[in-house]
Amino acid sequence: MKVPPDDKTTGLPGLRSWGAVYWLVMAVFVAWVVLLTVLTRMYA
Amino acid sequence: MNALDYAILFGSLLAIAAYAVWSTRGRRDFNTYMKGAAETRWLTIGLSVMATQASAITFLSTPGQGYESGLGFVQNYFGAPLALIVVAAVFLPIYRRLKVYTAYEYLGHRFDSKTRLLGACLFLLQRGLGAGITIYAPAIVLSTVMGWRLDTTIVCSGLLVVIYTVLGGCDAVSLTQKYQIGVIFAGMVAAFAVLLAKLPHGLGFTDALSLAGGFHKLEAVDFSTSFDRRYTVWSGLLGGMFLALSYFGTDQSQVQRYLSGASMRESRLGLMFNAVFKIPMQFFILLLGVLIFVFYQFERPPVYFNRTAWETAAAHEAGGRLRALEADFGAAHARERAGLETWLAARRSGDAVAEAAARATVDEAHTQVEAAREATKSDLRAAKPGAAANDSDYVFITFILDHLPHGLIGLLVTAFFAAALSSKAGELNALGSTTTVDVYRHLVRRDATDAHYVVASKCFTAFWGLVAIGFALFANLAENLIQAVNILGSIFYGVVLGLFLVAFFLRRVGGTAVFWAALGAQALVFALYSTLSISYLWYNVIGCAACMALSLVLQALIGSPRGGAARPAAA
Numbered sequence: 001m002k003v004p005p006d007d008k009t010t011g012l013p014g015l016r017s018w019g020a021v022y023w024l025v026m027a028v029f030v031a032w033v034v035l036l037t038v039l040t041r042m043y044a
Numbered sequence: 045m046n047a048l049d050y051a052i053l054f055g056s057l058l059a060i061a062a063y064a065v066w067s068t069r070g071r072r073d074f075n076t077y078m079k080g081a082a083e084t085r086w087l088t089i090g091l092s093v094m095a096t097q098a099s100a101i102t103f104l105s106t107p108g109q110g111y112e113s114g115l116g117f118v119q120n121y122f123g124a125p126l127a128l129i130v131v132a133a134v135f136l137p138i139y140r141r142l143k144v145y146t147a148y149e150y151l152g153h154r155f156d157s158k159t160r161l162l163g164a165c166l167f168l169l170q171r172g173l174g175a176g177i178t179i180y181a182p183a184i185v186l187s188t189v190m191g192w193r194l195d196t197t198i199v200c201s202g203l204l205v206v207i208y209t210v211l212g213g214c215d216a217v218s219l220t221q222k223y224q225i226g227v228i229f230a231g232m233v234a235a236f237a238v239l240l241a242k243l244p245h246g247l248g249f250t251d252a253l254s255l256a257g258g259f260h261k262l263e264a265v266d267f268s269t270s271f272d273r274r275y276t277v278w279s280g281l282l283g284g285m286f287l288a289l290s291y292f293g294t295d296q297s298q299v300q301r302y303l304s305g306a307s308m309r310e311s312r313l314g315l316m317f318n319a320v321f322k323i324p325m326q327f328f329i330l331l332l333g334v335l336i337f338v339f340y341q342f343e344r345p346p347v348y349f350n351r352t353a354w355e356t357a358a359a360h361e362a363g364g365r366l367r368a369l370e371a372d373f374g375a376a377h378a379r380e381r382a383g384l385e386t387w388l389a390a391r392r393s394g395d396a397v398a399e400a401a402a403r404a405t406v407d408e409a410h411t412q413v414e415a416a417r418e419a420t421k422s423d424l425r426a427a428k429p430g431a432a433a434n435d436s437d438y439v440f441i442t443f444i445l446d447h448l449p450h451g452l453i454g455l456l457v458t459a460f461f462a463a464a465l466s467s468k469a470g471e472l473n474a475l476g477s478t479t480t481v482d483v484y485r486h487l488v489r490r491d492a493t494d495a496h497y498v499v500a501s502k503c504f505t506a507f508w509g510l511v512a513i514g515f516a517l518f519a520n521l522a523e524n525l526i527q528a529v530n531i532l533g534s535i536f537y538g539v540v541l542g543l544f545l546v547a548f549f550l551r552r553v554g555g556t557a558v559f560w561a562a563l564g565a566q567a568l569v570f571a572l573y574s575t576l577s578i579s580y581l582w583y584n585v586i587g588c589a590a591c592m593a594l595s596l597v598l599q600a601l602i603g604s605p606r607g608g609a610a611r612p613a614a615a
């Protein structure tokens with residue numbers, strides 16, 4: 001079945017493919033883990 | 045609560061429900077009733093997915109977790125972003141391509157009728173029980189502290205959600221969830237702001253964090269590899285990912301939310317919205333609990349946050365000892381508070397010796413405070429064997445009622461009910477859909493009209509609503525409420541996820557092998573749960589891995605599926 005055209009593009013500025021969106025989400029997640037680790041160490 | 049609070053509570057809840065019913069009036073087409081009008085945009089999907097997962101338990105119980113155990117619970121959600129990416133990239137395209145109403149229809153396409161029914165029944169069993177907890181949990185806490193009748197609270201909140209879910213279907217659920225989560229966020233942000241303003245004069249935000257850190261409340265991540273610890277980075281990443289993958293990918297209450305998207309793009313963005321904001325949201329709610337802990341170091345809290353239970357026990361034979369423990373608690377708390385004020389003054393003046401001495405005083409007094417609390421819990425347990433002696437679910441509501449102004453009390457109580465209704469609506473909508481599509485239409489009436497199936501779906505939704513209300517009326521939980529829900533999910537989710545992963549990735553495995561493998565894996569999880577004391581998150585991994593491994597073994601024993609290779613994953 002042909003994929004509808006609006007499903008191929010993300011519609012997000014600077015993020016043309018879904019792969020790029022997923023990498024950005026992963027980067028945000030890693031940033032959160034790093035921040036929480038810093039918080040844990042700072043106030044241990 | 046005064047008249048203003050009640051006006052906010054009833055006005056908001058009834059207005060949102062009435063608006064949703066009015067907006068979705070006249071929708072009698074089966075496809076629209078089940079999936080919505082295919083107009084839903086990513087923000088509504090994102091908020092709807094978030095609202096379905098975040099029940100009243102999340103907002104009532106999680107601050108209590110933060111108060112008792114600190115930020116460590118946030119690790120439970122570390123697997124969610126990865127799982128949501130897998131759902132968006134793998135599960136969603138297959139569901140949309142096959143135009144299924146429920147996730148379990150896909151199992152029928154890929155395997156056979158009995159495997160589809162097994163998946164649907166595991167969902168109905170698990171979610172049917174869970175639906176009772178989501179309605180019982182806020183009702184028990186709110187009725188206890190407000191002095192409302194528990195059965196009236198359960199029946200009224202249960203009937204309201206049943207009415208608008210039955211009348212409006214999928215679109216009414218998404219629409220109400222969007223406004224309900226708005227109320228919830230407004231309430232939580234307001235509570236956070238008031239809490240910060242109420243911290244003692246001179247105690248800044250960083251001082252509050254230092255103080256909380258001194259009591260080990262800011263240990264957000266734990267890299268230890270011990271299986272006995274409930275929350276570690278590894279159990280959160282691996283177990284949490286399996287739990288989230290199963291929940292977001294195979295639980296119809298979530299699948300139905302994102303299948304209502306206007307396009308795959310809208311559904312994907314809605315899922316990514318959750319992947320980005322789930323961890324910060326949970327962190328924020330836990331931090332709220334940690335700050336309430338700091339606040340109560342300077343303001344005397346009750347020795348036991350469930351005051352009604354304490355007063356009931358104190359009125360009987362245990363009264364003398366409970367009052368003595370309360371006096372001990374008060375004296376120790378006063379010493380702790382004085383020590384903390386000395387400690388803060390020493391910190392500001394840079395006097396390291398005085399700071400260390402004050403810290404020792406605080407630690408000693410805090411040990412006595414905790415000892416008095418533990419002894420109280422023990423006495424309450426002895427006074428009423430079998431009763432829950434966990435008061436962490438009452439921490440946040442006690443703070444709200446004792447320290448927030450009227451109007452905000454109404455907003456927060458509205459937020460708790462809004463959260464209860466929003467998750468309940470998603471569950472009922474999914475239970476009704478699954479019963480209609482995977483059981484009734486599949487086994488009982490295959491060729492009825494659309495109108496007939498809409499009526500059937502409404503009847504099944506109402507039926508499950510009444511089952512949930514009935515279960516809630518007879519429930520009694522000893523665990524912290526949010527943990528009870530996660531434990532229940534973890535017992536079933538691993539096996540359901542195993543069914544789907546076999547369908548997607550083990551193409552040689554057929555229906556008979558995976559069916560018996562799933563039953564065997566579920567029996568194994570039951571057996572292990574009753575004998576081991578490992579973190580419940582690991583049961584998601586065990587159930588899934590056992591289902592997949594047993595499928596391969598059974599398939600090898602019985603030979604190739606009938607007709608050669610199994611049907612392809614996205615048939």
